[in-house]
Amino acid sequence: MLVTPADNPYEEPRSGRLTAWGNALLSGFAPPDNAAAAVLGEDESHRVTGLPGDAEGDQHGLTWALGRLRVLGVTGLRLALPAAGHPLGLTGPAGFNARALGAGEAVLAVGVPLGLVPEVEVFGPAGDQAVTVLWRCSEVGEAPPADVPSLHEAERELADGLRETTALLARLDVAGAGPEALRALEAYRRRGHSELLAPGYPPRAVRVLESARRVTALLSIAAGGHGAAVSASEMAARRAALAPLQRTARRAQVAAYNAMVDERRD
Secondary structure (H helix, E strand, O other): OEEOHHHOOOOOOHHHHHHHHHHHHHOOOOOHHHHHHHHHOOOOEEEEEOOOOOOOOOOEOHHHHHHHHHHHOOOEEEEEOOEOOEOOOOOOOHHHHHHHHHHOOEEEEEOOOEEEEEEEEEEOOOOOOEEEEEEEEEEOOOOOOOOOOOHHHHHHHHHHHHHHHHHHHHHHOOOOOOHHHHHHHHHHHHHOOOOOOOOOOOHHHHHHHHHHHHHHHHHHHHHOOOOOOOOHHHHHHHHHHHHHHHHHHHHHHHHHHOHHHHHHHO
16 A cells, blocks of 8 residues: 555654755764664665666665765755645656655755655554555756745744644634544644654754644644534635645745755855
8 A cells, every 4th residue: 555644644754754864864964874774764664766877676775875875976855745736845857746746755866866756555454564665766857946945934934824723723623623633633742752853953943843743733633524614615615724724834844854955055
């Protein structure tokens, strides 16, 4: 079964982990094996295919692949979190953008026009599942990434968005929606204290990412049907109201993960 970040909004996107720990490695803040282990997380395996010079079907482990990217001239990694109608962080071409949109995430290299899109597969019964990830590498365009804000811009937008989210959820009565909403909120809280980003990232980026993840989780609860609105028309109106806030949260996440590369460039 293929999965995307939308399937579990409480978990860090795998492209985010690769971006953060890849940047830590490329900037000298983490050794290769530590970075690879952090990207792997609790997954069973991560493989990379399609690197320049690969033969058809070649696959590599993360440590080797990250080293190869550095040899090729990659100096940093940037996150993309595209959604329908919003190619956030992408640079083209159309084929790569389509694959990234299907996955809901991608990683773009800095210094060499390459991008990686994960194919995430889940195996096994509920409660005893294993996850494998195949990162497909291909050439990308060299245009500026689409709609990516600076960390300062993202923090300002997110502060406004968090106030709007709180007011909206109160209006939708999500807090009083019953046991299902309470279970969803508790699931978010249990995951809200995991380590964010990687060594070398500025504290401001960590703060922005934590706020963005909180907004994303709360919006997911609201969009999932919890709260007072129950009819189809009310749910459609709710999703329309949530959409701008979801875009703000995604933009903030991308800005946070890209902060190490952006600060070095500035």
